[in-house]
Amino acid sequence: MPTVHLLDYVAGNVRSLMNAIEVLGYDVELVKTPEDVKKADKLILPGVGHFGHCLSQLSSAGYAPYLQEHIAAGKPFMGICVGLQALFSGSAEDPDCKGLALIPGSLNRFDDSSKSVPHIGWNNASCPTNPSLYDLRPESKYYYVHSYKYPYTPGELESLGWAVATGSYGGETFVGAIAKGNVVATQFHPEKSGVAGLRVLRAFLTGSGAERLAARPPTDTKVPPPSSTLVAPEGLTRRMIACLDVRANDAGDLVVTKGDQYDVREKTDTRGVRNLGKPVAMAKKYYEQGADEVTFLNITSFRDCPVADLPMLEILRQTSKTVFVPLTVGGGIRDTVDADGTKVSALEIATLYFKSGADKVSIGSDAVIAAEEYYASGSQLFGNTAIEQISRAYGNQAVVVSVDPKRVYVPKPDATRHATTKTSYPGPKGEEYCWYACTIKGGRETRDLDVVELTRAVEAMGAGEILLNCIDKDGTNSGFDLELIRQVKEAIKIPVIASSGAGNPGHFEEVFQKTTTDAALGAGMFHRGEYTVQQVKDYLAEKGLVVRQFEG
Numbered sequence: 001m002p003t004v005h006l007l008d009y010v011a012g013n014v015r016s017l018m019n020a021i022e023v024l025g026y027d028v029e030l031v032k033t034p035e036d037v038k039k040a041d042k043l044i045l046p047g048v049g050h051f052g053h054c055l056s057q058l059s060s061a062g063y064a065p066y067l068q069e070h071i072a073a074g075k076p077f078m079g080i081c082v083g084l085q086a087l088f089s090g091s092a093e094d095p096d097c098k099g100l101a102l103i104p105g106s107l108n109r110f111d112d113s114s115k116s117v118p119h120i121g122w123n124n125a126s127c128p129t130n131p132s133l134y135d136l137r138p139e140s141k142y143y144y145v146h147s148y149k150y151p152y153t154p155g156e157l158e159s160l161g162w163a164v165a166t167g168s169y170g171g172e173t174f175v176g177a178i179a180k181g182n183v184v185a186t187q188f189h190p191e192k193s194g195v196a197g198l199r200v201l202r203a204f205l206t207g208s209g210a211e212r213l214a215a216r217p218p219t220d221t222k223v224p225p226p227s228s229t230l231v232a233p234e235g236l237t238r239r240m241i242a243c244l245d246v247r248a249n250d251a252g253d254l255v256v257t258k259g260d261q262y263d264v265r266e267k268t269d270t271r272g273v274r275n276l277g278k279p280v281a282m283a284k285k286y287y288e289q290g291a292d293e294v295t296f297l298n299i300t301s302f303r304d305c306p307v308a309d310l311p312m313l314e315i316l317r318q319t320s321k322t323v324f325v326p327l328t329v330g331g332g333i334r335d336t337v338d339a340d341g342t343k344v345s346a347l348e349i350a351t352l353y354f355k356s357g358a359d360k361v362s363i364g365s366d367a368v369i370a371a372e373e374y375y376a377s378g379s380q381l382f383g384n385t386a387i388e389q390i391s392r393a394y395g396n397q398a399v400v401v402s403v404d405p406k407r408v409y410v411p412k413p414d415a416t417r418h419a420t421t422k423t424s425y426p427g428p429k430g431e432e433y434c435w436y437a438c439t440i441k442g443g444r445e446t447r448d449l450d451v452v453e454l455t456r457a458v459e460a461m462g463a464g465e466i467l468l469n470c471i472d473k474d475g476t477n478s479g480f481d482l483e484l485i486r487q488v489k490e491a492i493k494i495p496v497i498a499s500s501g502a503g504n505p506g507h508f509e510e511v512f513q514k515t516t517t518d519a520a521l522g523a524g525m526f527h528r529g530e531y532t533v534q535q536v537k538d539y540l541a542e543k544g545l546v547v548r549q550f551e552g
């Protein structure tokens with residue numbers, strides 16, 4: 001099999017990328033030393049997380065001059081995400097850190113005054129002057145996750161000979177992909193962008209992208225074309241996530257289950273664990289129906305088990321071979337003591353998950369405890385929480401905090417110190433206000449911390465996204481808790497995934513139309529076969545919402 005070299009210079013998650021390359025029929029050789037770069041013909045520079053962290057790793061390990069040499073020698077080179085950003089001179093994310101400076105210019109942060117940052121989700125990468133650049137397609141969507149971007153100015157990069165594909169988010173148009181000669185780079189993750197992304201990778205691996213580019217260099221290098229023809233329309237889609245709660249049933253088999261308000265046992269006398277199917281097969285089914293992400297939650301993670309046998313590891317290994325959208329795994333991400341008495345940090349557990357194919361980890365109970373300690377210490381950060389350690393090593397985008405709140409009704413706002421919301425669904429005694437109490441251990445223990453406190457604390461610690469469940473709504477098929485979602489969205493800037501209560505496609509439309517949620521998640525209605533992800537997306541499209549459709 002032909003070989004491609006991959007530079008794994010930070011503790012990044014390259015498993016997904018390796019899987020994608022292998023599925024395209026190529027062997028991956030990891031570059032371990034700067035000298036290995038010399039052996040490479042085709043070289044890929046991935047990168048996630050912080051620009052400064054990635055670039056300082058690259059230069060302190062001595063890679064930078066070898067990369068510049070590889071590119072200057074005209075050998076095929078592909079940069080992904082921070083690997084694209086590295087080609088520029090610098091980034092506002094770390095002004096003291098220099099890029100490879102192949103392209104003059106510096107990246108800046110998305111404006112978060114009216115939108116969530118990071119920009120997470122499926123968006124365009126379209127190049128009107130060269131619509132099939134590296135097999136990008138104007139109608140396709142690609143998976144992005146980044147807070148910093150190179151702002152697109154029509155004609156600027158083209159005048160330097162670059163072909164540019166752009167995306168647009170909240171009124172800002174940014175560089176989604178660039179190509180020139182032997183170099184191509186994407187801000188999005190082709191390995192996580194389904195078939196559309198695999199096409200781009202293939203165009204790089206086979207050389208067809210560079211060949212076609214050579215036959216059709218960027219047009220109008222001197223006169224910038226009118227901006228209206230180059231700026232992509234707002235393309236971020238409504239992101240839909242399928243969630244699989246996984247646990248061992250009474251026979252010891254790992255099954256997908258689903259609770260009603262977190263009770264996953266049958267209502268019959270036997271009270272067996274509900275078994276709705278096999279995790280790997282169900283994840284593949286949802287991917288093929290068009291799910292934009294798949295989340296696995298190990299819902300009995302608080303029970304001890306040897307770390308090497310973590311039940312999700314094998315599930316991730318198998319799933320990541322066939323599912324090319326982001327995979328999140330949650331449950332049990334916390335410092336722990338292994339069966340033989342060895343201490344294992346949350347970061348080490350997360351690393352095991354990333355190496356097995358996860359793109360993000362989701363932290364539940366441990367985030368609540370960390371937030372309580374944060375407030376107890378006067379809102380100080382010491383850098384030692386699981387959230388801080390994992391986001392430092394893998395980037396904020398890799399850390400989701402899963403929140404399991406329960407409604408607590410009060411007659412008036414000053415009846416509690418917590419952030420209340422006026423509710424249209426009064427409590428049992430007619431109470432018109434409620435606050436949302438955080439719980440741990442899958443709702444088994446309620447804490448004196450509200451969702452506003454929790455989400456603000458974890459945002460400060462570096463969480464990249466909130467998975468907002470609601471115990472009152474879970475499994476009820478009665479729609480999302482819009483009041484909860486609005487309260488959390490107002491409190492923080494990072495993206496929120498609405499979860500719990502979806503029972504039909506109309507509920508997804510409602511949550512997207514009536515709140516500013518960034519994504520919505522469904523479980524039971526898909527597992528029970530009442531609706532497919534595709535049906536929900538078709539419905540949203542009919543209602544005029546932008547969605548990504550599965551490309552087979």
Ligand code: 1PR
Pocket residue numbers: 243244245258259261262263264297298299300301302330331332333362363364365366402403404440441442443469470473474475476477499500501502521522523524525
């Ligand atoms: O605390 O870090 O070990 O993580 C445990 C994780 O397991 C948390 O993310 C927690 O939400 C989850 N969890 C624990 N117990 C349960 C349970 O159901 N008994 N499941 C549980 C949470 C909630 C959603 C569900 C939506 C949508 N599942 O993810 O999928 O509510 O359901 P619906 O669309 O059918 O209404 P830690």
